[in-house]
Amino acid sequence: MEEYEMKVRDLIDLESGAKRDNNVGKGAYELISPLALKRLALVYERGASQKGARNWEKGIPFSRCVQSAIRHVFQYLEGMRDEDHLMQACWNLIAVAHFEECIKKGLLPKELNDLPDYNGQKG
Template sequence: MNPECSDCGNKVHDTTCRNHPNNRKRYDSVKDSGERREFSTGSVRDVRKGKGRFDLIPPCALLRLAQHYENGAVKYGDRNWEKGQPLSSYVDSMLRHGQDYLSGDRSEDHLAAIAWNAFSVIFTEEMIGFGKLPKEFADLPLSIPNRPDWVA
């Protein structure tokens, strides 16, 4: 549960109220795993294990996904999908786009649409787990209404 701003009662994320940007949380340290990697120059850095490898995401695929988000924003408005939809809605669309792609239809970027729907499933599962979207949106067979323990 997000805390409330002591000045206005607004729900805040990570103790930063959007209404009071000068009341930002002060960070006085850098997270440290205790492990280091050293570069040929002698520079050292904390290891990145478990933090994700964003450098491995192909830029061309990320661009096509971003363009799909842009096209959706034009059609439905910015961040419409964050309001929530049942998981089955995303999975149905994902499978439909997969079939269209497999059948040779190139009238739209079906692969970007598949990725977009997969991202939306992940987002929705996370938000259900955090209590931000209704548990009823987890409507797939064997859906678990609470945040799955396999989600990091």
């Protein structure tokens, strides 16, 4: 998201003498847990087998995703381990983030964001 980008683009000198852009603002993908990511990938796999691999990319109202994420968090807090409720919650929140970016790019309709706007920032 543009508002989160850092604009520092100083060159750094590597030990070899080569110069490179620094990595500020590019994301630290190497810090994402492969253990958690595998669990998330299993959620995607399960959904793909039930509904089709890219069904979710057609768009889902934000309220449905947030509702589902909250429900899964509470199921986890209740001690339910019948499915990976933490990763189901993550999946729903990642989907909303994906939809936000697609709306900005004009790929999905802004009406998917059906959440209340209590701060006047919905845009």
